[in-house]
Amino acid sequence: MGRGMPHGHEDSPSLSSLTSGLAAVGPSLASCGYAILDGLLPPCFALALHDEMATLHQQQLLRPHRFGFKSSPSAPVRIVRKPHIYEAELSEPHVREHAASIGTVSELVASAAGAAFPELQLSPGPNGEGTAVKLQCNEGHGGCFPLHFDNAGPPSCRKLTCLVYLNPSWAEGDGGELELVPWLAPPMQIPPLGGRLVLFRSDLVLHRVLPSRARRFCFTIWVDGARTNEDKLVLPESRSAREVCAELGRSGAQRLLSRAVYAAEYEASLAACMGSSEQLCAEMVAQHRAHVAACDASGPLAKLVHAARELKRELAHVAAEVAAGTTAPIVAAAVPPPPPPPSDAQLQPATRAGTAGAEAPSVESDAEAHRTARAGSSALTVRLSACACSDSLVRASVLVL
């Protein structure tokens, strides 16, 4: 990177300390799709980042979050607001001018991630290539984000999401937790504590932001990677839908099924985010339901969706039994285990009540994802053509070849 390289804050972490810190969570990132790091940013530096963000917001350099929504594929795009959310791109000169420390740490984190996770083939280049940084303020009042993937499908090349939280006085009850929903595993809630760094795979980890009742600052660094979105959804004759679904946690192909598998959760999160705009919310919910219905009606895709729902239910039972002190070895052997509990005592297990949701439409993520699947014992080859985005209706057509 180095876009008008800002002068670093004197307490800025070194590239070597960040790289070794990130490398230490490499196994967690590889096995669970996410990792949480506390203490990598010196407290003084984290405070400097917070002050930069607060000043930017005070100077009204963060703008209301807007996104495009189409109620149907043929409908015109409407630009609508996401309530209580303000954002800016670091690449904007007038923003970067006031965000020297954020610029410095963004470059360092992207470079450190590239060095720490060679298997991801990340591509942070000079002058900010292969990296995007967004600054965000959630004003509270229930501001939140519905379930989504940061990489909704081609042409996005986002491979790794790095979130830096800047809320030194966050307290229980403030809300605004990040909720990660690793494929079929129980969700987990992560408080947005000051100086906390959360990493997760942009193409693999479904997530949302829970309603915030206090002002909340963060910035996100997205790093592109080679060979992103090359996953294929393959159902060979020798394998059942259940076996294939159990392995989708490591494949971006899970995005084809996500809305249908997490239908109720998507819908509830959409209502939490957009509920104040009654008509718009109703249209989004209708679109989501139509998408789910299309998935349920499309032969091989429906078979996978059904198997995934079943595994999800079983894993929820496993989690409940583990919490109660018992185990369920049959399921544990059949599917990847749920992520280990975080070591940080402040990480909260997600409660099912009030944590469901759907996703917000956005033109930028309205990308078509194409997958090829080989289905069933008849070796039927199908092409799944689906809008794997957070937003628009997955035009889940299944074309038998």
Ligand code: FE2
């Ligand atoms: Fe996100």
